[in-house]
Amino acid sequence: MGVVITDNLDKMLVLFLIFLPFGHGFLLDNPQGNAGQSLPANQYLTISKFVEEKTLLQQKVETDTTTLRHDMDTALALLTTQLKQKFDLMDAKITDKEAQNKTNQALVTLQQKYQALEQTYHNLKNENVILQGKLSVVESELVLIKNKTNMNDKLFEVQKECCNDTQTVLIKQGNELSVLKNKSTAIDQDISSLQQIKILEEKVQTLSSQTTTLSLKERARSQDFLALYNMTTHSFSDLEMRTDSKIQQLLNQHNISFSNIKDRMYRLNNDTLQSHNTSVISLERSLEIQLKNIEKNQIKALCEISSGMLETEKRTNLTLSGLQKQIDDSTDIDAREENEDDLGKDVLLIELYEAEPALWDVHSAAYRDKYERKKSVDRIDSIMKIGGMKIN
Numbered sequence: 001m002g003v004v005i006t007d008n009l010d011k012m013l014v015l016f017l018i019f020l021p022f023g024h025g026f027l028l029d030n031p032q033g034n035a036g037q038s039l040p041a042n043q044y045l046t047i048s049k050f051v052e053e054k055t056l057l058q059q060k061v062e063t064d065t066t067t068l069r070h071d072m073d074t075a076l077a078l079l080t081t082q083l084k085q086k087f088d089l090m091d092a093k094i095t096d097k098e099a100q101n102k103t104n105q106a107l108v109t110l111q112q113k114y115q116a117l118e119q120t121y122h123n124l125k126n127e128n129v130i131l132q133g134k135l136s137v138v139e140s141e142l143v144l145i146k147n148k149t150n151m152n153d154k155l156f157e158v159q160k161e162c163c164n165d166t167q168t169v170l171i172k173q174g175n176e177l178s179v180l181k182n183k184s185t186a187i188d189q190d191i192s193s194l195q196q197i198k199i200l201e202e203k204v205q206t207l208s209s210q211t212t213t214l215s216l217k218e219r220a221r222s223q224d225f226l227a228l229y230n231m232t233t234h235s236f237s238d239l240e241m242r243t244d245s246k247i248q249q250l251l252n253q254h255n256i257s258f259s260n261i262k263d264r265m266y267r268l269n270n271d272t273l274q275s276h277n278t279s280v281i282s283l284e285r286s287l288e289i290q291l292k293n294i295e296k297n298q299i300k301a302l303c304e305i306s307s308g309m310l311e312t313e314k315r316t317n318l319t320l321s322g323l324q325k326q327i328d329d330s331t332d333i334d335a336r337e338e339n340e341d342d343l344g345k346d347v348l349l350i351e352l353y354e355a356e357p358a359l360w361d362v363h364s365a366a367y368r369d370k371y372e373r374k375k376s377v378d379r380i381d382s383i384m385k386i387g388g389m390k391i392n
Helices: 002-019 047-189 194-271 277-355 359-386
Strands: none
Touching (some): 194 277
16 A cells, blocks of 8 residues: 555656646746736745755655555564464364364264164164074974874874784684684594585685685775875875975075175175274174074974984884785785695595595596695605705
């Protein structure tokens, strides 16, 4: 502002000096007035006074300008120092604010990441609860399967009891046949005539008809047992297929959930590796422990299923083999009894024919072949016994 004032004063002085020679209004060195009138002595200004006043004014202006410049310089210096101090304070405050804003932003980002981490943890916890529910459902299904296997075992036991009852009935019938055989032998010993032989033949025919009916009944029972065996094998195969499908579904669900949890854990590790190493490590360990526990429980359940299936298969195989053995033994016993009955009848007849040669003329065509066959069988048996073999 002081520089602008001094420039204006210099311009005014230059203009004054330029227009000074052209002025005629001061009437210097002209003591006479207009129209012959005289003027007072102090009416006109001399050049020396004008110059002196001019110099005084110039000096005053210069002193004023110097003082003004000095004041302006001091004021500007003071103002610059104050502004510098204020700017320094503002810079310090701005730096503090920026640092505080950075820390606040970092805290906000950390809080957001922590909230996201907590949300993912809740999601994983909910998924774990869902998996626990599915595992409980699978365990309930396994319990149902075990109950079904127990029911099948009970059915097998009932069938075994039925087979035992049939075996006892067959044993009773065999005892009755043995009693009848004993009676027939007693009757054969008391035979003395051809009429008694005919009666004995009729009894033998009735016995053979009874044995044929018994063999037919045994065949029907064996067919019933085969049908029952086919039904049990079909139900067991159906049960095995359903358990295999359930186990496969459980394994697929476990693999999918395990892969999803691994992917989420990998993303969680990549997102929060720099800020929350310790919390992520602890969370990852807990999740791994939970996953290992879930996997162990599922493996244990699968092992229990497989062991239960193996036990049921072993039981069914044992029961079926026992039933088959009992049926084979019963059929072998019946066949042997029939063969023994036939051989006993033939032996009795042959002994009768040997005791009374006159009967050969009556029944020579029917029983001579049997007599010769019996002798050949006896020879073969003796030869095989000598060689250490046995003929059934």
